[in-house]
Amino acid sequence: MATPQTLYEKIWAAHVVERRDDGTCLIYIDRHLVHEVTSPQAFEGLRVAGRKVRRPDLTLAVPDHNLPTTARKDAAGRVLPIADPESAQQLDALRRNTSEFGIDYIDAMAIEQGIVHVVGPEQGFTLPGTTLVCGDSHTSAHGALGALAFGIGTSEVEHVLATQTLLLSQAKTMEVRVDGELGFGVSPKDVILAIIGKIGAAGGTGHVIEFTGSVIRNMSIEGRLTIANMSIEAGARAGLIAPDDTTFAYLKGRPMAPTGKNWDKAVTWWRSLGTDPGARYDKSVTLDAADIAPGLTWGTSPEDVVPITGFVPEPSSFADPAKQAAAQKSLDYMGLTAGTAMRDVPIQHVFIGSCTNSRIEDLRAAAAIADGRHVATGVRALVVPGSGLVKRQAEAEGLDRIFITAGFEWREPGCSMCLAMNPDKVPAGERCASTSNRNFVGRQGPGARTHLVSPAMAAAAAVTGKLSDVRELMGERA
Amino acid sequence: MTPVTTVSGRAYPWGAKNIDTDVIIPAHWLKTITRTGLGRGAFETVRAQPGNIFDDSRYAGSPILIAGDNFGCGSSREHAAWALADMGITAVIAPSFSDIFSGNAFKNGIVPVVLPQEAIDRLLEVAQDQIVTVDLETMTVTTPFQDRFTFELDAFRRQCLMEGLDEVGLTLARDTQISKFEEAVASNRPWTTVESGYASIGVEGSRRT
Numbered sequence: 130m131a132t133p134q135t136l137y138e139k140i141w142a143a144h145v146v147e148r149r150d151d152g153t154c155l156i157y158i159d160r161h162l163v164h165e166v167t168s169p170q171a172f173e174g175l176r177v178a179g180r181k182v183r184r185p186d187l188t189l190a191v192p193d194h195n196l197p198t199t200a201r202k203d204a205a206g207r208v209l210p211i212a213d214p215e216s217a218q219q220l221d222a223l224r225r226n227t228s229e230f231g232i233d234y235i236d237a238m239a240i241e242q243g244i245v246h247v248v249g250p251e252q253g254f255t256l257p258g259t260t261l262v263c264g265d266s267h268t269s270a271h272g273a274l275g276a277l278a279f280g281i282g283t284s285e286v287e288h289v290l291a292t293q294t295l296l297l298s299q300a301k302t303m304e305v306r307v308d309g310e311l312g313f314g315v316s317p318k319d320v321i322l323a324i325i326g327k328i329g330a331a332g333g334t335g336h337v338i339e340f341t342g343s344v345i346r347n348m349s350i351e352g353r354l355t356i357a358n359m360s361i362e363a364g365a366r367a368g369l370i371a372p373d374d375t376t377f378a379y380l381k382g383r384p385m386a387p388t389g390k391n392w393d394k395a396v397t398w399w400r401s402l403g404t405d406p407g408a409r410y411d412k413s414v415t416l417d418a419a420d421i422a423p424g425l426t427w428g429t430s431p432e433d434v435v436p437i438t439g440f441v442p443e444p445s446s447f448a449d450p451a452k453q454a455a456a457q458k459s460l461d462y463m464g465l466t467a468g469t470a471m472r473d474v475p476i477q478h479v480f481i482g483s484c485t486n487s488r489i490e491d492l493r494a495a496a497a498i499a500d501g502r503h504v505a506t507g508v509r510a511l512v513v514p515g516s517g518l519v520k521r522q523a524e525a526e527g528l529d530r531i532f533i534t535a536g537f538e539w540r541e542p543g544c545s546m547c548l549a550m551n552p553d554k555v556p557a558g559e560r561c562a563s564t565s566n567r568n569f570v571g572r573q574g575p576g577a578r579t580h581l582v583s584p585a586m587a588a589a590a591a592v593t594g595k596l597s598d599v600r601e602l603m604g605e606r607a
Numbered sequence: 608m609t610p611v612t613t614v615s616g617r618a619y620p621w622g623a624k625n626i627d628t629d630v631i632i633p634a635h636w637l638k639t640i641t642r643t644g645l646g647r648g649a650f651e652t653v654r655a656q657p658g659n660i661f662d663d664s665r666y667a668g669s670p671i672l673i674a675g676d677n678f679g680c681g682s683s684r685e686h687a688a689w690a691l692a693d694m695g696i697t698a699v700i701a702p703s704f705s706d707i708f709s710g711n712a713f714k715n716g717i718v719p720v721v722l723p724q725e726a727i728d729r730l731l732e733v734a735q736d737q738i739v740t741v742d743l744e745t746m747t748v749t750t751p752f753q754d755r756f757t758f759e760l761d762a763f764r765r766q767c768l769m770e771g772l773d774e775v776g777l778t779l780a781r782d783t784q785i786s787k788f789e790e791a792v793a794s795n796r797p798w799t800t801v802e803s804g805y806a807s808i809g810v811e812g813s814r815r816t
Binding site for chain 1: 622623624625627629630640642652675676677683684685705706710714715778781784788789792796800802803804805807808813
């Protein structure tokens with residue numbers, strides 16, 4: 130009998146073009162997503178060397194990082210110019226490069242435009258058992274559908290454009306199992322924050338994580354995307370979830386997904402990809418769903434996680450002296466005092482969006498809290514849908530009206546305040562409850578203070594003006 | 608790419624942990640469409656603080672940076688490697704690196720040297736006033752005090768660094784193998800072909816509220 134294999138090992142084996150003597154492999158790349166920030170130098174490299182794109186048909190480009198999320202057309206329907214000349218130049222470069230090299234390009238004005246990691250699954254471009262790359266670390270998100278998906282640098286973008294391959298060493302495997310039933314008010318974001326809090330920001334380095342267990346099995350694709358998206362925040366370049374009926378139901382009929390006989394053949398193969406009984410992971414970690422509460426970050430690393438009922442930790446409570454120093458620096462930057470209850474911390478900004486939490490289910494969860502309430506005085510709250518299609522769906526359900534009536538700003542799709550490349554920034558010294566993925570120093574703008582939370586927790590913070598336990602607001606409705 | 612065999616000189620004795628790529632180069636510097644000139648934005652938030660290590664005249668122009676665990680975590684931006692290269696840094700020594708940053712460093716002639724924390728602690732001390740040498744021939748980091756720490760590098764990456772090889776050119780030479788693989792996939796996994804383009808579609812999600 131063949132040696133039992135993990136999901137990762139099966140996908141890896143199916144993509145080896147060539148194995149070198151030193152063990153590194155030339156790996157075939159089935160899908161390549163391109164955005165405006167990490168691609169201009171790659172296209173320039175091709176141009177200088179006189180090289181072409183090997184498989185433009187396996188490549189899809191969409192702008193997201195730089196696009197302003199304010200109205201893109203005026204009242205008369207005329208396209209508004211982009212104020213920042215550097216952003217405009219980068220967006221223009223993507224349009225020109227994709228046209229020159231024959232790559233499918235979703236224009237900023239198209240309803241299908243959105244954050245690259247929202248668009249890929251939405252269009253069925255992302256498929257189980259494929260290798261998928263993008264010049265963006267949150268490419269790990271696509272692992273939610275069982276694709277081996279990871280972020281690459283610009284030199285690798287150029288390598289994939291020219292050769293449709295990457296030279297890689299096989300990663301180690303790590304299982305993160307979450308069993309049990311999630312408690313009241315606990316969302317997929319809380320699950321991934323709890324995981325990162327447990328294994329640390331470097332806990333998955335050198336590994337590909339496979340998320341398993343009943344909690345993951347029972348989760349929708351939207352929820353799984355949130356989980357896999359933040360694998361990179363635990364140091365794992367890729368996160369995987371075995372494809373199952375939930376995955377197939379999600380993908381069937383999507384514009385770029387296979388059809389007819391090809392679909393049937395695909396499903397048969399996809400079903401065979403799950404980790405075999407008896408296969409071994411290099412590392413295994415288990416979490417009990419019952420231990421997971423709505424959570425958030427207090428510091429400047431995604432591993433700085435506490436439950437909302439918790440307190441700002443004492444730096445001296447950490448065993449590692451380097452972590453003690455880092456914690457003190459984090460507290461100074463965050464303007465927090467050890468021992469403060471997280472629920473007593475006021476905020477000035479709320480950001481609901483990003484490739485982590487901008488899908489329709491995220492917006493519904495936030496709207497359910499916002500409905501009938503109002504954004505607190507002195508708080509600015511942004512809702513940025515992940516794509517034009519998500520925005521349209523939300524508007525069809527009236528979510529935009531709920532948000533606008535409650536005092537939230539309803540924006541156009543893009544990366545927005547997650548990384549402060551476009552005009553959406555948090556001013557220095559001000560505090561933001563954010564559904565994004567990184568609470569790094571300066572991430573949401575120079576001097577900005579970020580607390581990572583779920584969409585419902587972000588909405589709760591918006592209406593109360595402070596970090597809040599969403600369960601108390603949900604309780605009022607129960 | 609310029610070949611690298613040894614990197615020798617002063618080193619920034621920093622030692623900070625979890626240095627993410629937003630710290631190495633903040634996002635507003637990412638709007639460039641070239642690879643050069645990013646040294647100006649390198650460590651911008653760190654340099655905004657008085658007395659920071661990067662503006663300390665003792666270490667000005669150092670080719671080596673000594674850092675803590677998980678260096679280069681976060682975003683995949685190769686701008687981080689370009690910014691370091693533009694500052695003149697050609698080796699970073701740390702207990703661990705993020706996988707993506709490490710790959711980006713290699714492709715830009717920057718050696719990511721992994722050494723245990725004890726070695727880092729010793730180097731942080733020595734680098735206060737002495738030079739540090741990273742040698743790819745002997746795979747060692749040495750100091751004028753006879754310290755000698757050996758490190759490991761992936762053989763292929765080491766060769767690329769030492770010979771300044773163009774990886775895209777090397778892979779293009781495997782065209783026959785890649786074409787053979789593509790033919791096999793076309794018959795075994797025909798669904799990986801993209802049949803049609805993107806289009807408008809409903810995105811109802813799985814749970815209606």
